[in-house]
Amino acid sequence: MMPDTRSASSPRHWLAAHAVGQRRWLGLAAAAGVAVGALTITQMALLAWIVSRLLVGGDSLAALTWAFLSLVGVLFARALCQWSQEVAGQEASLRIRHAIRGQLLDHLAAMGPVRAGARHSGALANQLVEQVEALDGYFARFLPQLRLSVIVPLSIFLVVAWLDWLAALFLLLAAPLIPLFMALVGMGAERLNREQFAAVSRLSGHFLDRVRGIATLQLFYRTREASVEVHEAADCYRRLSMRTLRVAFLSSAVLEFFASVAIAVVAIYVGFGLLGYIDYGPADRLTLFSGLLILLLAPEFFQPLRILAQHYHDRAAALGAADGMLALLAEPVRSPTGNETQSLPAGRLVELERATLAHPGRGRVLGPLTLALGAGETLVVSGPSGAGKSALLQLLAGFVAPDEGARHAQAGLKIAWMDQRPVLIHGSLADNLRLAAPAASESDLQRALERAGLAELLATLPHGIDTQLGERGSGLSGGQAQRLALARVFLSHADLVLLDEPTASLDEATEARVIESLVRLREEGRTLVIATHHPALMAMANRRLELGEGIIQDQATGADIDE
Known part of the structure; x- marks a missing residue:
């Protein structure tokens, strides 16, 4: 069932309405991602326990054979769940893009050849191909990761809080800063992506017009000027693309900075706690197992947010593309007042x-x-x-x-x-x-x-x-x-x-x-x-x-x- 364009007050609502139609596949991708998070916690716990038994317990490698085999099994299961997450997300994205492309084609057919012909064929081709394909990352990766960026860090936070509530507090203080700055950077990225899609649509039409009129341009000796115009239009698109990439890199840099600072603070706390220099709170109860597990889980706490930041530009690109497609779907389609x-x-x-x-x-x-x-x-x-x-x-x-x-x-x-x-x-x-x-x-x-x-x-x-x-x-x-x-x-x-x-x-x-x-x-x-x-x-x-x-x-x- 196609979402009603008239009820889609914004690109976000329109994209969300399409996502609802494939919630089973998107839910499967998110469930596989949650399983990956649970297996990651298990993997880190096994590693910390093996190191602790070898260095503190004095166990031999042979005595820990079962632990090593369990670790291999966890790694294999984690890889299988990651594959399942990717496949489910891609299937949802493929189905949604197929439905959206069909919706656009049906709307063009309903507009009829006269009203659809008023729009440039190059721009229409760009919308039906490039802009629809720009939705892939949003549905296949960003939407499942949006759920995982809440569920997985929360699970790790609970495990760390059980081990040491003070270390968990350090993670909790740094976590809100990342989505805050991602949102601030994302607002600019969304606007730049809208401008980028508009520019590439104009570039498609501009180039197609020059190709179609090449005989006329040669007849009036205007081929050099036409080449310069195409070069200028392409250069404008290049500048817009670079601006979009700069914003995307800025988003990743902001996240990496706060994540690195938080991990460093946790590492300093665990190190000084194990050395006995901190006697506040639960620090004096830290062991090699608990301290090492906290250190191993700290980067994993921020990993879902890192991945979300990597795909955040997919969201901005999808919103920019959806804005152009909604403009096409908003074109009036007059139904006959009598029976056709x-x-x-x-x-x-x-x-x-x-x-x-x-x-x-x-x-x-x-x-x-x-x-x-x-x-x-x-x-x-x-x-x-x-x-x-x-x-x-x-x-x-x-x-x-x-x-x-x-x-x-x-x-x-x-x-x-x-x-x-x-x-x-x-x-x-x-x-x-x-x-x-x-x-x-x-x-x-x-x-x-x-x-x-x-x-x-x-x-x-x-x-x-x-x-x-x-x-x-x-x-x-x-x-x-x-x-x-x-x-x-x-x-x-x-x-x-x-x-x-x-x-x-x-x-x-x-x-x-x-x-x-x-x-x-x-x-x-x-x-x-x-x-x-x-x-x-x-x-x-x-x-x-x-x-x-x-x-x-x-x-x-x-x-x-x-x-």
Whole structure:
């Protein structure tokens, strides 16, 4: 079950809500850590007892064979518990990161391609990969260690207090100083980690923009300036990273200082107590066994706090990453006010009922608008730039939900989308075609290419449909890319085909071939909605809408179009 983002008032609460879902694995990691602490106390007690029996009791090594074997068994059990602690923590972290990444992807899908597309792809990739992975140390190591930093020192304190309450008092006085200074340093580390994640997101987007625009930069002789800008952005990230590391090292230095001072005080007390120079309190009752055990346990008293300090920067990194992910999850996802899918009258595919659509910073771009699309219909939408043609197609496709009014679609409606810049991936022709039909056979792919007017191109390619394309369809002309997108439409068997300026920036010969392919789609009985100003495409329509300022200015059907 996913934590409700709306109830997560802060990154801490959001991370804690995810940790609750894996409390069994986290509890197992903590239990294994407690066992490690108990075995450590046992190990130190055995060592102190062996030394005491050898030096004071005069026992031979052979007489202490059982003690040495017990010590080996304790060491083996301790190693096994440490392994169990690590495995349990990693399993909890893996499951939580998987759930969080799924939550982010589900939210992006709910936002739709329009609103998700407003965010830079480089920054999104950074959030889905780097920022999610930054949570690993927090869940796998910091959270279990947070419990151990209380339970294990308390257990050691009780053992030391039983042996010598004055030595235990020295440990108790030093213990609160460590988490106090860790918290003070941690507040600065959290802020620096937020800045660091923001910087790396900007760096990802900055570099990706320069790579995508390398041809334009070369054309205008701006490659040197672009390289300098990337170097400056990377150097800014380097400085932020070094500042974060300095804070992390400062946290460790503070802990080591107070731990060393406390251990030194305990060592001085035990030494002078054994020599008889201190007769206050329980000092005169110290023996080699009790004194040595106290000295051995003193570093172990601070060890859980040392480990917590090592992982404290994991907490700061996780809070910084969670802050960015919560900002993404806080992006509004508008649910349709009407039923998204429902039973419509026979032959009706999509209906809009007084639907409106607004974009951030632009206000209302469409509506109120009422429209019904029938099966087999060819609708042409025209109007000046900014009239809302693309917004209407996005609304019909369900890429966005109306702010007001409702969109109703036939249950199981299959939709195909094609605009003037079709999305092509780095891969073969077959890979690009199978985006629309993953199970399509090779003969299906070739037939779709022929119907889209690419048979001649296919015949000239040395590797046929296995010919590799570069990023964004590199290797194809604009017209060939458009017809490849049309081939995907043929493969999709979609009931509703939405086309946004499909012949823009094409030469006359390529336009004619694309239009010929669209005619074939219409003859198959597909419903076409085309946003265009092209006369030949407008002649295909049996209904036409003219938009202006987001509303219908004029519409015509049948014979009225010809007139």
